[in-house]
Every structure is written in C-alpha cells, then in structure tokens.
Amino acid sequence: MRYLKIYSIFLKQYLKGLLEYRIDFLIGMFAFLLDQSLGIFFLSVIFQHIDLLAGFSFQEIVLMYGLSQIPKGIDHLFFDNIWLLPRVIRQGDLDRYLLRPINSLYHFLIVRFQPDAFGEIILGIILTSYGISHIPGLALMDYITFILALMLFMLIGTFIFTGLKLMTASLSFWLTNAYPVMQITYNLNQFARYPVIIFPKFIRLLMTYIIPFAFVAYYPVLFIKGEESFISILGELLLITSLFMSMGVSLWNKGIKNYNSTGS
Amino acid sequence: MMEMIKVNNLRKEFITYEKQPGLKGMIKSFFNAKKIIKTAVNDVSFHINEGEIVGYIGPNGAGKSTTIKMLTGILTPTSGEIFVNGLIPYKSRTINAKNIGVVFGQRSQLWWDLPLNESFTVLKEIYQVNDADFKERMDFFNQIFGLQEFIKQPVRQLSLGQRMKADIAASLLHNPKIIFFDEPTIGLDVIAKEKIRQTIKEINKKFKTTIILTTHDLSDIEELCNRIILIDKGKLIYDGDVDNIKERYGSKKQVKFTLKTEEDFFKVDVINEFSHVDPKINIKFEDNTLSVIFNKQLLGIKDITAYILNKLDVVDINIEEVSLESIIKEIYKDGLI
Numbered sequence: 001m002r003y004l005k006i007y008s009i010f011l012k013q014y015l016k017g018l019l020e021y022r023i024d025f026l027i028g029m030f031a032f033l034l035d036q037s038l039g040i041f042f043l044s045v046i047f048q049h050i051d052l053l054a055g056f057s058f059q060e061i062v063l064m065y066g067l068s069q070i071p072k073g074i075d076h077l078f079f080d081n082i083w084l085l086p087r088v089i090r091q092g093d094l095d096r097y098l099l100r101p102i103n104s105l106y107h108f109l110i111v112r113f114q115p116d117a118f119g120e121i122i123l124g125i126i127l128t129s130y131g132i133s134h135i136p137g138l139a140l141m142d143y144i145t146f147i148l149a150l151m152l153f154m155l156i157g158t159f160i161f162t163g164l165k166l167m168t169a170s171l172s173f174w175l176t177n178a179y180p181v182m183q184i185t186y187n188l189n190q191f192a193r194y195p196v197i198i199f200p201k202f203i204r205l206l207m208t209y210i211i212p213f214a215f216v217a218y219y220p221v222l223f224i225k226g227e228e229s230f231i232s233i234l235g236e237l238l239l240i241t242s243l244f245m246s247m248g249v250s251l252w253n254k255g256i257k258n259y260n261s262t263g264s
Numbered sequence: 265m266m267e268m269i270k271v272n273n274l275r276k277e278f279i280t281y282e283k284q285p286g287l288k289g290m291i292k293s294f295f296n297a298k299k300i301i302k303t304a305v306n307d308v309s310f311h312i313n314e315g316e317i318v319g320y321i322g323p324n325g326a327g328k329s330t331t332i333k334m335l336t337g338i339l340t341p342t343s344g345e346i347f348v349n350g351l352i353p354y355k356s357r358t359i360n361a362k363n364i365g366v367v368f369g370q371r372s373q374l375w376w377d378l379p380l381n382e383s384f385t386v387l388k389e390i391y392q393v394n395d396a397d398f399k400e401r402m403d404f405f406n407q408i409f410g411l412q413e414f415i416k417q418p419v420r421q422l423s424l425g426q427r428m429k430a431d432i433a434a435s436l437l438h439n440p441k442i443i444f445f446d447e448p449t450i451g452l453d454v455i456a457k458e459k460i461r462q463t464i465k466e467i468n469k470k471f472k473t474t475i476i477l478t479t480h481d482l483s484d485i486e487e488l489c490n491r492i493i494l495i496d497k498g499k500l501i502y503d504g505d506v507d508n509i510k511e512r513y514g515s516k517k518q519v520k521f522t523l524k525t526e527e528d529f530f531k532v533d534v535i536n537e538f539s540h541v542d543p544k545i546n547i548k549f550e551d552n553t554l555s556v557i558f559n560k561q562l563l564g565i566k567d568i569t570a571y572i573l574n575k576l577d578v579v580d581i582n583i584e585e586v587s588l589e590s591i592i593k594e595i596y597k598d599g600l601i
C-alpha cells in the first residue's frame with residue numbers, strides 16, 4: 001500500500017513532465033512509428049512474392065511482430081532505469097537507494113518512467129489487432145478468449161525482458177562495465193519478431209532454451225494457430241520468468257553486499 | 265547510559281586493480297592485473313552514547329566517509345563489528361534506515377527531478393510520518409531554512425546551499441534517533457551555518473538525538489561537540505573531549521602586540537632571546553601587529569610581555585588561546601606526540 005502510494009507520487013510527476021514536453025514526446029513517437037512501419041512495408045513486399053513464410057501467413061507474421069512489441073514496451077515503460085545501473089554503480093549513486101527504509105530494488109525501479117515506450121505499445125496493439133482480426137473463421141467468443149490469453153502472455157512475457165536486464169545489469173556490481181553484456185543479450189529480442197524456425201539451429205536453440213525470447217511472440221502465435229496448448233505456454237512462461245526474475249533479484253541482493261560506493 | 269553506536273575493530277579494504285598506461289600496459293594488466301589493497305579504515309573502535317554529539321575528524325582521505333557509509337549500511341565492512349541502536353547496519357539495512365538520518369554534503373540524497381515539496385511528500389510516505397508531525401516539522405524547517413522560497417523547484421535546480429538545507433531538512437523529517445552528518449556545512453553562508461548549528465543543538469537537547477558529524481570546519485566542532493574522534497590514514501589517533509585535546513596538545517598560546525610604529529619590529533629578536541627555553545617559539549608580523557606563539561608550559565606570558573614592553577612602544581596587547589584549528593593542523597602535519 002505504502003509502496004503504491006510512493007509510486008503514484010512519482011508517476012504523477014512524470015505525467016506532468018510529459019505534458020510539459022508533449023511536442024518532443026509526439027515527435028519521438030511519430031519517428032518511432034515511421035521507422036517501424038518501414039519494416040512492416042518490407043514484409044508486405046516479401047509477401048507479394050510468397051504466400052507463406054515458414055508456414056506463416058502475412059497476417060500471422062504481423063501478429064507476431066505486434067506481440068513482440070508489447071512486452072518489450074511494458075518493460076521499457078516501467079523498468080527502463082535498469083539500463084542505467086552500470087553507470088549508477090560506477091558513480092556511487094546507488095548510495096541513495098540504500099539509505100531509505102524501503103526495498104532498494106523497488107526504489108531504484110520507480111524513479112524512472114519512460115514514456116517513449118508508448119510508441120512500442122501502441123504499435124504492438126495496432127499490429128496485434130490487425131493480425132488477429134484477419135484470422136479466418138473465428139467466433140466472437142474465440143476472439144475474447146484469444147485476447148485474454150494473449151494479454152496474460154504479454155504480461156508475464158514482460159518479465160523475460162526485465163529479468164534478463166536485471167541479471168545482466170547486476171553484473172556491474174562485479175564488472176567495471178556490464179553494459180555491453182546487457183546490450184548483446186537484450187538485442188537478441190529482435191529475433192522474437194519472426195518465426196524462430198527461419199533461423200539457423202543455433203539461434204533456434206538459443207531463443208528457446210537459453211534466452212527464450214521465442215516465448216514472447218512465436219509460441220503465442222502457435223497457440224492461436226492451434227499448434228500449442230495454452231497450458232504448456234503458460235507453464236513455460238511462468239517457469240522462465242520466475243527463473244530469470246529470481247536470478248536477477250538474487251544477483252542484485254548479492255551485488256549490494258559487494259557494492260563499494262565511491263570515494264567522493 | 266545507553267550505548268547507541270558500538271564499533272569494534274572495524275576495517276574496510278578496497279580492492280582495485282592497477283592500470284598501466286598504453287596499449288601494451290592494457291594488454292599486460294588484462295592478463296596479469298596487479299591487485300592493490302587500500303585500507304581505508306583500519307582497526308577502528310569507539311562507542312557512542314545516546315545524546316552525544318561527536319566530531320569525527322581527520323584530513324582528506326582519512327576514512328571518515330567510509331566509516332559513515334559502514335554505519336549506514338551502504339558498505340559492508342571487511343572485518344570488525346558495528347552495532348547501531350543494536351542493529352548490524354549492513355545486515356538490517358532497511359530497519360536501521362528508519363532510525364537514522366543521513367546527510368552527505370558532497371552529494372544530495374534527494375531525487376534529482378522531483379520538486380522539493382514532492383520529495384518531502386515521498387519521504388513522509390517512506391518514513392510513515394503522520395500528518396500532524398509532518399506539518400509541525402515542515403513549519404519548523406520553513407522557519408529556519410526558508411524552504412518555501414524554493415520548495416516548488418526540482419532538486420537539480422537548487423543552489424548548493426539551498427540543496428544542503430533541503431538535504432538537512434530531509435534527514436530530520438522522521439526525527440531519527442541517530443544522525444550522520446558528513447560535511448553538512450559545505451557551501452553554506454554564515455547565517456545558514458549558524459542556523460544549522462543551532463538546529464543541531466536544539467534537536468540534540470530536545471530528543472536526545474545522537475549525532476556524528478564530520479567536517480573540515482573546526483568551528484562546527486568547537487561549537488557543537490564535546491567529544492572528538494580523530495582519524496588519520498584509517499587509524500584512530502585520538503578519542504576524547506575537545507578540552508582535553510586542547511590541554512594535551514594545545515599548550516600553545518599566542519600573544520599579540522600592536523605596535524605604534526612598524527619599524528620597531530626590528531628592535532627585538534624574540535626567537536633568539538627565548539629559543540633556548542622554548543625551541544618551537546614562533547613569531548608573525550602583520551600590519552603593525554607582532555604575534556608570539558609559544559608553549560605556555562615552558563614559558564610564561566609574563567616573561568614575554570616584560571621583554572617586549574621593555575623594548576617597544578606597545579599600543580595594545582591581546583592574549584589568545586590557540587584555536588582548535590591550529591592544534592588539529594599541527595597534529596595533521598606532525599602526527600601525535
């Protein structure tokens with residue numbers, strides 16, 4: 001309760017700031033959407049020559065693209081501060097999060113809110129709606145169950161991003177600069193937009209077992225196609241995210257004990 | 265008497281790796297980095313009772329901030345024991361945080377982008393301060409620091425002094441049992457400094473708050489502390505009252521003679537006259553004023569004044585106790601004993 005109240009004060013402040021910079025915000029969002037629509041445009045060009053890509057129709061690929069954007073956007077919106085952890089540690093700025101009688105990780109996460117992420121979320125919703133509305137032969141009830149199921153997947157899937165970032169960022173408690181590690185592992189999410197089976201075996205295994213971004217969009221689309229069961233995807237998502245998050249949190253907690261601050 | 269802080273054989277080592285210059289050095293240190301162990305706090309022990317105001321002083325790099333960071337739980341000690349109000353800070357950091365207030369003069373602990381009034385609202389929630397107390401304390405801070413002048417500004421826009429006032433107010437909002445002030449008066453003007461000192465005294469008296477203060481402004485210490493702990497290169501070198509250090513190491517006295525004419529100065533040779541009794545006797549000459557600094561245990565004021573008055577035309581005489589500052593300076597320079 002107290003935690004939510006603290007968060008609401010910060011949130012109110014960000015939203016005020018957002019109003020102040022609304023022009024920059026809108027331009028940024030527009031640029032992002034334009035950039036991404038280029039990618040979609042190329043996809044549509046490819047699909048003028050082929051009907052199916054690895055067994056997926058254009059609409060299904062668009063759906064996958066859209067689904068990959070939403071958890072990424074939610075993570076970006078709420079947990080963007082993790083990107084700054086390497087610098088915060090190096091500059092001794094973590095001190096302030098360790099001085100208050102609230103959970104240090106929570107405190108660290110709430111001080112930043114990244115409205116740029118609305119671009120990803122909006123794009124994700126548009127593409128997902130387009131993709132899902134073009135699935136042939138669905139009754140209204142099917143739509144509703146699909147949407148609810150997808151929403152659940154997206155929500156849980158967010159923590160694949162967050163957990164991965166937290167794990168790699170926490171390495172900064174031991175390394176001078178963990179930023180490259182963060183970047184390399186995080187950027188693998190770009191593969192999540194496309195069916196993993198179009199990639200070489202190595203990447204397929206990586207995306208399914210090591211850094212399982214395939215669960216963000218690929219498997220949910222298989223579920224829509226009726227090729228995977230709801231329960232197995234949900235189970236796997238829960239397993240992965242709880243593993244990633246608990247590893248991230250425990251690395252954070254261990255790291256704090258190892259934190260050296262700075263001389264001034 | 266309740267012991268608020270117990271520190272036993274506290275030690276903190278920082279491990280760094282030597283970096284060699286140039287590409288060759290870089291490759292060399294990549295494969296075979298030389299470990300450098302820096303002992304910032306070395307076997308320090310002290311106990312502090314409830315209600316004490318202790319000055320924790322030492323030259324730059326002595327280990328003051330490192331000690332404070334261990335007391336607040338930011339840093340984990342390499343070895344030794346710490347108890348703050350019965351808690352081990354690095355183990356029970358969040359519970360300990362409720363009992364303490366912290367100011368690092370070098371770096372604000374407030375939220376950079378949050379307007380000051382919102383920062384206080386957040387602190388109110390974090391420390392669960394009730395409405396009545398909150399109002400009363402904010403009024404008090406307004407009164408002493410004039411916070412309302414900049415309360416709507418984000419912290420990053422505040423001037424150094426305003427920011428210090430904000431940080432100090434923030435550290436007091438939850439009326440902590442123990443306060444750690446690491447250089448709380450840097451950047452403050454004379455009036456603000458005076459107000460902060462008064463506030464510290466007042467709070468200490470009213471709530472029996474225990475206060476540890478590090479500062480390079482020794483007048484802070486003279487005005488506030490009855491006890492000082494002196495450290496140098498990580499080691500504790502003195503722990504006791506301020507008067508005692510003056511007596512033990514400050515046996516120096518200074519007599520100032522204001523002369524009628526400047527040229528008179530050359531008619532005396534104080535050093536030659538007295539150096540066989542007090543080898544460290546020293547003089548200064550500035551704007552018609554001749555100052556003689558000597559050890560009062562070796563030499564009497566009477567002897568010096570008699571000698572000078574005999575030879576020179578003196579308009580005024582001023583006898584001063586040597587300040588804590590110059591005593592500390594001597595200790596920093598020469599070490600104890």
Ligand SMILES: Nc1ncnc2c1ncn2[C@@H]1O[C@H](COP(=O)(O)OP(=O)(O)OP(=O)(O)O)[C@@H](O)[C@H]1O
Nearest residue numbers: 260261262263278304323324325326327328329330
């Ligand atoms: N994070 C760190 N990593 C490596 N060395 C450190 C670190 N923090 C402090 N030191 C070293 O430990 C020693 C003590 O530093 P500390 O900041 O405690 O000094 P201080 O007494 O507060 O000095 P000042 O009066 O300058 O603030 C210094 O030699 C410093 O270089």
Ligand SMILES: [Mg+2]
Nearest residue numbers: 328329330446
């Ligand atoms: Mg310091």
